[in-house]
Structure formats: C-alpha cells, structure tokens
Amino acid sequence: MRLDDKVAIVTGSGRGLGLAYAEALAAAGAAVVVNDLDPAAVDAAVARIAGAGGRATGVAARVGGRETAEALADAAIDRFGRLDVLVTNAGVLRDRVLWKMTDEDFDEVVRVHLRGTFTCARAAAVRMRAQGQGGRLILISSPAGQRGNFGQTNYAAAKAGIAAMARTWALELARSDITVNAVVPVAATEMTKTIPAFAPAIEESERTGAPLPGWMRRDEGLGTPGDAAGLIVFLASDAAKDVTGQAIGVGGDRLTLWGHPYEKAVAFRDGGWSAEAIAAAWPDGIGAEPEPYGIPAPKGPEA
Template sequence: MDDMILTGKVAIVTGSGRGLGLAYAEALAAAGAKVVVNDVDPAAVEAAVAEIGDAATGVVAAVGDTASADQLVAAAVERFGRLDILVTNAGILRDKVLWKMSDDDFDDVIRVHLRGTFTCARAAAVRMREQGEGGRIILISSPAGQRGNFGQTNYAAAKAGIAAMARTWALELARGGITVNAVVPVAATEMTRTIPAFAPVIDEAERTGQPFPAWLRRDEGLGTVEDVTGLIVHLASDAAKDITGQAIGIGGDRLALWSHPTEKAVAFADGGWSAAAIAESWASGVGSDPETYGIPAPKPPAA
C-alpha cells in the first residue's frame, strides 16, 4: 500500500539505542523514513546508527528536560529538513513497593517517562504545526498504566498519565492534522524476562531459535520486539490519518483496542448520597460487580 510508505518522512524515536526503541527505529527506516536515534548510552546510539545506515542520525541525551527535547527536534530538522513522526519510547525502571520507594525512585521515573513524553511531544508539536502538514505522535504506554502493577507505583502512574495525554493532545492537535495515540506493547525484553512464568520460555526460545509457543503469543499477547513494529509503522503512515486519541495494544499475535475509563454502573438517590445510604446499597448496587486491578498472572498450559 502506497500510504504505508514513509519515504520523505522524518521520525524521532526516543530511547532507541536498544530493545523496543531500536526495533521501532529500524522498522520506520525500513519503511522509508529518516530517523533520529536517541539514547543516554553513546555506544548504543553509535551502534544503532551504524546498523540503520544513512537513514539515521544520533543524539545522545537524557530525555526529560526541555533542552533535550529541543535538541532532538533540532537534529531532525538540521539533518533531514523536517519532522513528521515522534515516538516517545524512552524510559527507566525503579521498581519498589510503596513503603520502600524513595522520592528519587519516584521522581526519576516520572521525569523520564511522563515529563520526557510531555517535553518531547510539545517540541514536536510546535515544529509540526509550523510546518503545517500534519504529523504523527506515538506515545508508548504499558499494561501497567492500564491496570496497575505490583511494585510499580511510579511506572504505572507515568504510563497511565501518558494514555491520558494522548487523549488530551488528540483534541488539541486535531485541527493541525496531527494524530496522537498511545501504544500498549508487550514483548520479550529484559523487563518481561523478570516475570517468572515468562523467563524460561523466553530463554528457551533464544537458546533454540524456535518461535514462542502459541499460548504465549495468543493468550498472553507476548512475542518479539519485531511483533510490535507493524503498529508503529501503521500509526506513522498516511493510512492511519483518521486514528487518533486511542490506546492500542499489540504483542505476539494479539492486536487490541483498550477502552477508555468510563462509568460502569450508576445509581441515583433523591437529595444525594449519605455515607449510610452508600453502605446500605453498595454491594447490591453500583458495587455489585467491582473492577479487577493489576495485570493478570500468566497462565501457561498444564504440562
């Protein structure tokens, strides 16, 4: 499809020195885009640019502050003349349970994930609006941001905020022809390797070179980093010009549209609700079918 070709487009992918970010950058370049690769590790940036070739340039910077965001946009414009696509992938983990999480643990993750997404999207939006030809902003969220996850107060809060920003910016940037979506990826990375049910399967696949089993790819929606890239390329393309404000999950063989938060059950009381009235009616009323919370544990098939 011609509208899936990204020739003439220029993309920034934050946190693209390795893992999912590198896969996104490689896929965008393979589709014809020029790409600004970004990471805090100079060696990772150098290796990624060498691997992609002339279609890439690199910026070593820690995402979070305005100066880094401006540096990324400037690199795209100075090297390739414009900016059409932004993928905000950069992130770090500082996992701890609530009572052990320090201020720095919280602030560091929020700075990179949430503030970094904000500053980079703001800088990109300014440039795209100046160009007057629309654009694509693709924010990377997480199942933890949709459902919560044990030990990830900071990460889950940031990823939930990223989904909320996608909805807000889709409204604000619509007139400029700029779409904004949140991608919710699940892939075999160093982070998913820490999940006990996944680790041995990932290790075995890497050892043998065999694909992941069907239960993992379909039931859990977990595959390789390359399995996620088709959605990134699609959302970056002209074929996705009418998709905006969505949270879209992808991983393995699974593609999913996440629902936005909505009222599940409603009840009314003339004159309002007292604490006693809520207590009396809760279990048989709006609270009769409470929502689940947390990412469900993987369920490998019985041996």
Template sequence: MILTNKVAVVTGAGRGLGLAYARALAAAGAAVVVNDVDAEAAAAAVREIAGAGGRAVAEVSAVGGTQAAEALVARAVEDFGRLDVMVTNAGVLRDRVLWKMTDEDFDTVVEVHLRGTFTCARAAANRMREQGGGGRIIVAGSPAGQRGNFGQTNYAAAKAGIAAMVRTWSMELAKAGITANAVIPVAATAMTKTMPAFAPHIEALEQHGVPLPDALRKGEGFGTPEDVAPLVVFLASDAAAGVTGQCVGIGGDKLALWSHPREVSVAYADGGWSAEAIAAAWPVSVGRAPETVGL
C-alpha cells in the same frame, strides 16, 4: 505503509522496542533520529540501519527535560529538514512496593516516562504546527498503566498519565492534523525478562532461537519487539490519519484496542447520598461487580 520523505525521532532506540521501531520506520522509508542515553548503542543502531540501506543519525541524550527534547527536534530538522513523527519510547524502572519506594525512585521514573513524553511531544507539536502538514505523536503506554501492577506505583502512574495526555492531545492537535496515540506493547524485553512466567521463554528465544509458544503469542498476546514495530509504522503512516486519542495494544499474534475510563454502573438517590445510603446501596448496585486490577 510507505514513509518515504517522512522524518521520525525515536527515543530510547538503542535496543529493545525502540530499536525495533527505528529499524521498521527506516525500512518503510523514513529518515530516523536514533536517541539513546548509551552512545555506543545509538551508534550501533545507526550503523545497522545504514547497512540495510536506511537513513539515520544518532542523538545521545537522557530524555526528560526540555533541552533534550528540543535538541532531538532540532537534530531532525538540521539533518533531514523536517519532523513528521515523534516516537517516545525511552524509559527506566525503579520497582518497589509503596512503603519501600523512595522519592528518588518515584521521581526518576516519572521524569523519564511522564515528563520526557510531555517535553518531547510538546517540542514535536511546536515544530509540526510551524511547518504545517500534520504529524504523528506515538507514545509508549503499558498494561501497567491501564490496570496497575504490583511494585510499580511510579511506572503505573506515569503510564496512566501518558494515556490521559494522549486523549487530551488528540483534541488539542486535531486542527493541525497531528494525531496522538499510545502503543501498549507486550514483548520480550529486558523488563519482561525479570518476570518468572516469561523469563525461561525469553532465554530460550535469545540463546537457542526457540520460538515463543502459541500459549504466549496468542494466549497472553506476548511476542518480540519486532511484533510490535508494525503498529508504529501503521500509526506513522497516512493510512492512520483518522486514528487519534487511542491506546492500542499489540503483542505476539494479538492486536487490541484498550477502552477509555468510563462509568460502568450508576445509581441515583433523591436529594443526594448519605454515607449510610451509600453503604446500603453499594453491594446491590454500583458495587455489585467491582472492577478488577492487575495484570
């Protein structure tokens, strides 16, 4: 897992998962462009990486639009000469149930997560194709995007869209040797700290250094950001050259591969289906074991 001579951009890298990714990539030898909307957090991350012997620079911007994405790629090229790895981690939450979610709630989350992933991946792909030698696009998915989550119409939709984009990019970028994969993390972050089941354990970890119990690390696949970071290093490495178009889950002691959407039950009717025929067939054929939803 040696990334010497590789250059990576990590968005939302001032804290949490993004910071863990930036640290791990730098520790493996990569030069890292640390992006965050919080200038102080980005600068602190760069100081920490440099203090550990790594190479990093800060690029402060709000991910979403094309200008910010292209500036991130330009910074990598200007400071380190190339771009090999784009990690899109930046995100925000605006949780509301459907009937209370505003246009602004929806648009803000989609702008940062979905559009920000698209613009950063596009800018990275353009540079990687131009310089040759392949590359790695590693994006942030979520269990909410795989299964839905109460109160997260915007977030779940964005994350589901990201998974679909990864599958598409894996085909479009294959000829250029560029892989595209989604990490599906489950970790102690500011977001999961709001969940009652996880909150007391995260608080005990942060305030008293109490390790997460096996019931979480193994039973729920729930761990720390540092548990997730090795997957990003692997996907950025030459060892993962043949891994693309995948949604890979990781958390605590658990590593998993998420399935792609596919038909799980099929029925046929000569001449096609009437509404009445569907109603009669549903409970005894395709609808006999409906898919579950939620986390």
C-alpha cells in the same frame, strides 16, 4: 506501506523495543533520529540502520528535560529538513513497593517517562504545527498504566498519565491534523525475562532462534520487540490519518484496543447521597460488579 517522505524521532531507541521501532520506520522509508543515553548504543543503532540501507542520525542524551527535547527536534530539522513522527519510548525502572519507594525512585521514573513524553511531544508539536502538514505523536504506554502492577507505583502512574495525555493532545492537536495515540506493547525484553512463567521460553528462543511458543504469543500477547513494530509503522503512515486518541495494545499474535475510563454504573437518589445511603445501596447497586485491577498472572502453557 511506505514512509519515504517522513522523518521520525524515536526516543530510547538504542536497544530493545525502541530499536525495533526505529529499524521498522527506517525500513519503511522514513529518516530516523535515534536517541539513547548511551552514545555507543546510539552509534550502533545508527550503523545498523545505515547498513540496512536506511537513513539515520543520532542524539545521545537523557530524556526528560526541555534541552534534550529541543535537541532531538532540532536534529530532525537540521539533518533531514522536517519532522513528521515522534515515538516517545525512553524509560527507566525503579521498582519497589510503596513503603520502600524513595522520593528519588519516584521522581526519576516520572521524569523520564511522563515529563520526557511531555517535553518531547511539546517540542515536536511546535515544529509540526509550524510546518502545517500534520504529524504523528505515538506515545508508548504499558499494561501497568492500564491495570496497575505490584511494585510499580512510579511506572504505572507515569504510563497512565501518558495515556491521559494522548487523549488530551488528540483534542488539542486535531485542527492541526496531528494524530496522537498511546501504544501498549508487550514483548520479550530484559524486564519480562525476570517473570518466572516466561523466562524459560524466552531463554530457549534466544538460545536456539526458535519462535516463542503459541500459548505465550496468543494467550499472553507476548512476542519479540519486532512484533510490536508494525503498529508503529501503521500509526506513522497515511493509513492511520483518522486514528487518534486511542490506546492500542500489541504483542505476539495479539492486537487490542484498550477501553477508556467511563461511568460503568450510575445510581440516583432524591436529595443526594449520605454515607448510610451509599452503604445500603452499594452491595446490590453500583458496587455489585467491581472493576478488576492488576495485570493478570501468566497462565502458562498448561492453562
């Protein structure tokens, strides 16, 4: 699956999942614009890609505002002559429970994840529409955005918003042959290392080079950052030209299609619904099977 004539931007690609995405796109033949807040991480990532025979340039800048979005799009055009793929991976965490979360905690996460996805996608869409040859917007979401997660008001809200933007932009950009999808990855990163059920296996894998255990890769859908990169290459390729408006999960040995919000149960009552009528009908009616919420706790190797 080759991307030899494609040019891609990957935000937040100095390390972790973003670096895995950038390296996989470059290995498939795409020229890549690497981005990270840390200039040293950008330089190292560009050097890694070039050392493997790939083509890359770097932009060290904080994602969120219009200026960075425009600089990234301009870098793709100026250095490689076009822009075909955008992967919005940049993000930060400021985890706290609701009653302890500050305005600054909330605003910073939303600014980088949600506003950064918006500004970068807008800049990319303008270039892609002007080129008239279609394109790919690949927006990185999270299980927290699909299910909610304790202590992550800001992050879950931003990631849920990203999935909603993917559905909206898939409609708006369809006539321009620009596909838009949300990717929901799960991988062994600095964040997942802190989960007690995962930490020992991740540490052992990093120490010995052994693969993560089967229960983690299959039951929890958690693998290495590289395990998530194949989905990015697929969505960037011509093979995915008809895939749009979807939320697709990947991790370890699992590939999933997330369901979209829909009306699960419907009830009707002549004259409408008073509070008393809803209370009477709820237990055995539309409230009989409430939806789950929250990311399920890891089951562990003995489950």
